[in-house]
Amino acid sequence: MxxxxxxxxxxxxxxxxxxxxxxxxxxxxxxxxxxxxxxxxxxxxxxxxxxxxxxxxxxxxxxxxxxxxxxxxxxxxxxxxxxxxxxxxxxxxxxxxxxxxxxxxxxxxxxxxxxxxxxxxxxxxxxxxxxxxxxxxxxxxxxxxxxxxxxxxxxxxxxxxxxxxxxxxxxxxxxxxxxxxxxxxxxxxxxxxxxxxxxxxxxxxxxxxxxxxxxxxGANPIADTQPGLKAAMTLESAVIAERRIEPGDTLGYGDHYRANRPMRIGVVALGYADGFPRHAPNGLPVQIDGHDSVLVGRVSMDMLTVDLTDLPDARVGSRVEFWGSNVPIETIALECGTIPYELVSQITARVTRTYSY
Structure with a gap:
């Protein structure tokens, strides 16, 4: 696969x-x-x-x-x-x-x-x-x-x-x-x-x-307006592994995130070599199988981690949307301290592009 x-x-x-x-x-x-x-x-x-x-x-x-x-x-x-x-x-x-x-x-x-x-x-x-x-x-x-x-x-x-x-x-x-x-x-x-x-x-x-x-x-360059644009790109991947961590455990490189409760973590196949911003913060919104969740831990080259704790049905294979029609790219850009132009332009060739007509 x-x-x-x-x-x-x-x-x-x-x-x-x-x-x-x-x-x-x-x-x-x-x-x-x-x-x-x-x-x-x-x-x-x-x-x-x-x-x-x-x-x-x-x-x-x-x-x-x-x-x-x-x-x-x-x-x-x-x-x-x-x-x-x-x-x-x-x-x-x-x-x-x-x-x-x-x-x-x-x-x-x-x-x-x-x-x-x-x-x-x-x-x-x-x-x-x-x-x-x-x-x-x-x-x-x-x-x-x-x-x-x-x-x-x-x-x-x-x-x-x-x-x-x-x-x-x-x-x-x-x-x-x-x-x-x-x-x-x-x-x-x-x-x-x-x-x-x-x-x-x-x-x-x-x-x-x-x-x-x-x-x-589909990105709106003028804040606080609703011009009727439709998002053209949905960036997504899937959970490829699960892990449970306990209060006080750290996650990923540099102890960037420390758990304050028992957590179930999903490892997702997407990283900065795919063009996803390494500096994306903890708490960045994502959707997992259509349900709201957040990124936790530091983005690495090929993987990142998301919170599955409150999503009992999420598992290996669950779809994770990072931006698109459900997660506005303008929100992600603002949280990452950049603009939508940069986010979409830096997605690398390693990410497969598929087209619907």
Whole structure:
């Protein structure tokens, strides 16, 4: 029998979440972000499930784009980080990719390129994220420069929101104000602003293209709201052994947990080599055969331990859900001091992914 650690992916939930994004931004085209192996969900099966529903896919790098093209994905593909060296432009040309341009070296490389056809360029505008992109005042000159090269088929402006998941912060309004001044000069160009929290919480950011990522997989990036998303990944495994411990006994590495009552412990086949966070705290909620329980003891490489004491029917083979439709991933992320994006993205290849359609 195979190791029971599983990530069950509900592709219909992903399609539902994409429809929700389209409903929220009906006048926008949808670029589904599937970088990082679709946030750990599997880029190829996710792209195949959405291919007839979205206008394009966003990936981080040419390796991710190549994987989708090799799998028969013909939708528009955008390299969100652009290219890193000029020699990538040959494959960008061959694969017919859109490119983000955020630095002068990329502009220069396009000007010098020998392309079979002009390419679509998404000019990155730094409106306050201060990570990638050109200052807004430099954009008009860059547009003229790229136009002179005659190697650009389409120009789209793109920026990234730094704090859209916090509706109380002024950051998003400040970014939009900086962008508004630029659009007075570039009103004829398509614009892309909204990430997942932008789609959900900031209608003013929807513009011509939305770029939902994590919301497609069912995690809500804005606390204390109920947007109607469906969880796409259920992370689960099974109890592979039982043990009884007495008051004062310790459990696992480093005496991380000490029992204060007689306990029945379940050993579960999941650990940090599977991508489950080693720093997950005692008391982290789990479900065992549909009943609430908690993690106890330190997460090790291949195993962790859960409390079976108050679950008399739990035994070897009992199913343990760590997040999914019954255990919200937002709760687990908060307890672990991280975000859902990290939790799903770090699930390793050792965890078998299964897909329902």
């Amino acid at each position: 195979a190791r029971p650690a599983r990530a069950r992916i509900d592709l219909d939930a992903i399609r539902h979440n994409a429809r929700l994004a389209q409903t929220l931004a009906p006048d926008s085209q949808l670029m589904a972000i599937v970088k990082g192996n679709a946030y750990g969900h599997g880029a190829v099966p996710v792209a195949r499930a959405l291919a007839d529903q979205v206008d394009g896919f966003g990936v981080a790098c040419i390796e991710e784009a190549r994987e989708l093209r090799d799998a028969g994905i013909h939708n528009r593909l955008l390299l969100l980080e652009g290219f890193f060296t000029a020699d990538e432009l040959d494959e960008i040309d061959r694969l017919r990719l859109d490119v983000t341009v955020h630095s002068d070296y990329q502009c220069h490389a396009i000007e010098q390129a020998n392309l079979s056809e002009p390419i679509a360029v998404w000019l990155k505008v730094n409106t306050g994220m201060n990570r990638l992109g050109f200052a807004p005042e430099d954009i008009p000159g860059l547009i003229q420069r790229l136009d002179r090269s005659r190697l650009v088929s389409e120009r789209i402006l793109i920026t990234h929101l730094a704090q859209a998941d916090n509706p109380g912060a002024s950051t998003t309004k400040d970014q939009l104000a900086r962008l508004e001044k630029l659009m007075d000069q570039c009103s004829n160009l398509p614009l892309s602003i909204a990430n997942s929290p932008g789609v959900l919480g900031w209608p003013a950011t929807h513009a011509n293209w939305i770029r939902p990522g994590m919301m497609l997989f």
